[in-house]
Amino acid sequence: MAAPERADGDQQPAPGRRLTILLVENEVLVRFLAADQLRDVGHEVVEASDGQEALSLLEAGLDFDLVVTDIRMPGRVNGLQLFDRIRSRWTHIPVLLATSHGPQHGPRGVDYLAKPYGESQLLAAVQRAARPRD
Secondary structure (H helix, E strand, C coil): CCCCECCCCCECCCCCCCCEEEEECCCHHHHHHHHHHHHHCCCEEEEECCHHHHHHHHHCCCCCCEEEEECCCCCCCCHHHHHHHHHHHCCCCCEEEEECCCHHHCCCCCEEEECCCCHHHHHHHHHHHHCCCC
16 A cells, blocks of 8 residues: 655655654754654654753653654753663663764664655654564
8 A cells, every 4th residue: 555645745654653752853943843744643742952851851751652863962962872871771762863964973773864854754764763673
């Protein structure tokens, strides 16, 4: 079955399960647009403007199916540091790293999303990153 076609002619991935996603992005417009695109297909999205805010949400006990984070962010905790902390403390949460610099600047074996990205790339990367691992 083909993916449904959107009114703008772009195809979106076939729907998967509904996810609760922590979206960490310091660029306000990028974060708002990505959050809207994820919500439009039924995902619940909690937004954080930086790594420290994301850690505070995780430490408060909020449970997420996926964390989508930019690698380069200002502040005390960048995306790679956030990834490391999630891997050490919340090992069950997959992480999708968004970057305009390519995966060679990050850890191996992680799902990446190339920036800038469109809606179809975002939705496909989210489904790929959230798939059950063996």
